[in-house]
Amino acid sequence: MYVPNDNLTLAADAHASAAAHRTLWRWHFYAGLFVMPLLIVLAVTGTLYCLQPQIEPLLYRDRMVVAAEAAPRLSRETLLAKAFAGAPLGAVPTTAQIGTDPRRSAEFVFRLPSGESESVYVNPYSGALLGTLSVEHRLMKQVRNLHRALLLGKTGELLMELAGCWTLVMIGTGIALWWPGGAQKTWRKGGVWVPRLRLRGRAWWRDLHAVGGIWFAIGALFFVLSGLPWSGSWGKQFKELATSAQLGYPKGAWGEAHVHSTAPAVSATQGGHDMHAMHDNHDQHALKMDDLPLPQTPWAVGLTDVPEVPPHAPGAARVSLDSVVALAAAQGVTDDYSIALPKSQSGVYTVSYFPADPKAERTLHVDQYSGRVLSDIRYDDYGRVAQWISYGTSLHMGRYFGLANQIVCAAISMGLASMALSGFVMWWKRRPQRELGAPPRPVGRPAMRVWRGGLTVLGIVFPLMGATMLVVWISDRIAFGRTGAAGS
Template sequence: MNNNKRFYNIFWRWHFYAGLFIAPLLITLTLSGIGYLFYTNVENQMYDDLFFGETTINESISIDDAIKNAEDQYHGFNVTKIIVLKEDYNTRFTMTDATGEQKYVFIDNNNQIIGSQNAESTFSNVMRSIHSSLFIGGTVVNYLVELAACWAIFLLISGVYMSLKGKVFKRHKGTLNKRQRHKKLHSITGTIIAVPMIILIFTGLPWSALMGNFIHSVAQSHPSIGIPELQLVPPTSDINEIPWATRKNQTPKSEDPHAHHKRIPITIDKDKMISIQKLMKEVDESQISEPYSIIFPMSEGDVYTVSKGSNTGVTGLDVSPYEEVTSYFDQYSGNFISKVGYEEYGILGKWFTWGIPLHEGHLFGWPNKIINLLVCLAFLAVIFWGFKTWLDRKVKHQISAPPKTPVGKSFVGFIILLITLGIIMPLFGLSLVVIALIELTIYVLKKAKSRNINELL
């Protein structure tokens, strides 16, 4: 067997096993991704009465009275965020109880309560939960999802290599049999969507467990390529409405003339705080237009955070990357303190400010959704045709894996590729270490077994 054939077989064997093990997870992630792609369209229909409806009460009240009414009506829950949406959308309160459970409460133009919904059961949050953590959650599951994304990139790269080496684009004489047809469809479609699919995967990795935190660390440690240098603390709450680039920034502190600046979690004297009505006036004077979100302070030293983001995950809230801004207002006086805008991001922050809405399918409207949908459907077809190709050659009661290739010079290029991908995607690299340890253990056990047999003979 020549070196080219050995090299091809190495890719084929790893491509086969990787696809076999992660295909179910990739199907789940792709289907949930398609669901999330159209969450705004679905939610506009599903929650039409909450998003656009009105109550029969004609009396207009202040938004502060609306907050009080909501907290009285939903006992045990406090308003922690206000989302002021654009166009015909109603304003939304996010209400949280002591256990962290959340409700979304909607108010109409008169600031009267229309109704509420459980945050976890909304269509967008269900799709997001499945897509990011298989609806189970936890560190292990998050790592598993990220690992599947990393191996999908290997599948695409190895698939393109085999397609080009296998000359699938070359016209064949005669009629193709069933296996050849499935293989050709699998190879050609996979090659065509390889680049857009890799872009989709990489633009989703900023939200991942390991690589996402690594990207944040790089962005924060190197302000010239990341985001403005601010003192950092780990995130203390799940604030979806804050832009990706400033999500882990430490917010400035409010100056309470009556306080001694102690950090007492979620113990705020609301009588000392500026009213939301006055705060919104300050927001308007700061030329922050709708839509925007107001995140409440969590302690007596915190501030109001008012933000516009291109990747909020909230129907009616996303804006153009150029409009992204995170502003801070004193919770007692309402005075504007500081802001971080898109123009202040480094190249890395700007890249992902564009990349994430591209991944979510709303960067440039309907064409973005259609392109993402077509790529996802083609990817599902690639998985299907790959599975059919395997079944066409599979022998009954056997896995029918590609032949194992002896270690030789042909492995050098393959190992270089794996190391390169392992450096770019650390979790992929860790999985390779695990595979190497398993292979080494199997090799040692086989050697020991062979030695014992020889000794008995």
């Protein structure tokens, strides 16, 4: 009769556990090696950008801040004319920033002959020109571009997208390595929820890294998942998919106050010929909300079409900017929003309201001649996915619950930066001379079906990441394939 050898079974289990641990550690190392410098950039720039409402008025106080006066403010049309007179020769007005704060100047954005844009600031009480500021080169624009693309254009967008995807691997492997288990690691001991400060050297850094990492894991996961829909490659494709599947904003905007997924049927006696002409024009028109010169638009409406109106005779009168502001106020949009000005005789005024509360988001397209609302897009018109992303965006940017939201975002961001730095210190203390210092590959191949399945799913959902995982796997086999013992 066969009697199982418990010692052999325990030894096999211990070997399998050690092999799994080394595999996870190895992947955590490679993910961290790539993500660590980019994570620091993301943390610093993200913190600065979420504090934009406080930073910009301090940096550009001479242009953005005025003394509040009891005198009435000049009309928007008058202020626009003053700004136009102070703009460079050949500049074309594109956007008006609308606000009611009595201490803030009036801001209008102009497109310059060079193709760049410039903000012109005017005292709303006297009409005096306060100065100009390049849209592309102002500090917060540079911070945002650094955050999203490292100032490297499309290449930088792809790198930052990859950094977000590989952060998911870093979080997953980090939690698995931290997870208490076995005879020597329980939920009650130090090193799980609280670092053991009595330790010294690399062990102290390891405890700080592991415990700190688990506390910041949820925040890091949220930042990645809420940021990826805005990424330049995967995010754009995801937005197109969500829009076409009506999980984002339903395709097509028809009618004055509501949004429909298709154009309503119109009989010939009701002006069907004109509606069909408008429908044909709408389908052929390529201008999207994301193409407008707006500082920020809700994610859900980015790929929606901007309607056009039948062109009028040259010199036909437009409704005034003040009328559009009054119309927006009548629709409940009263403060801190942007109006994209008509670009041509067939263009429209577009009111874009991107507030802290996603439920108040609003997009209005207004006929420049009649002042009629051509479309009115509200939060309730979004698909479920777009509604979730709207909330995620507001929280991600530190806007949803005010200053407290900014503080929480800054704390998480800087905490993640500290995790990157502590990981670097651990690697520096452990690395051999003139070698990469990757954790040794285990002897044998552990099953780890759940882990392999998870990586496969990530590679399918994020194809660019899937390609880089193959590159890492092949490089690991070719260049860093030696096994050996190393401490953890």
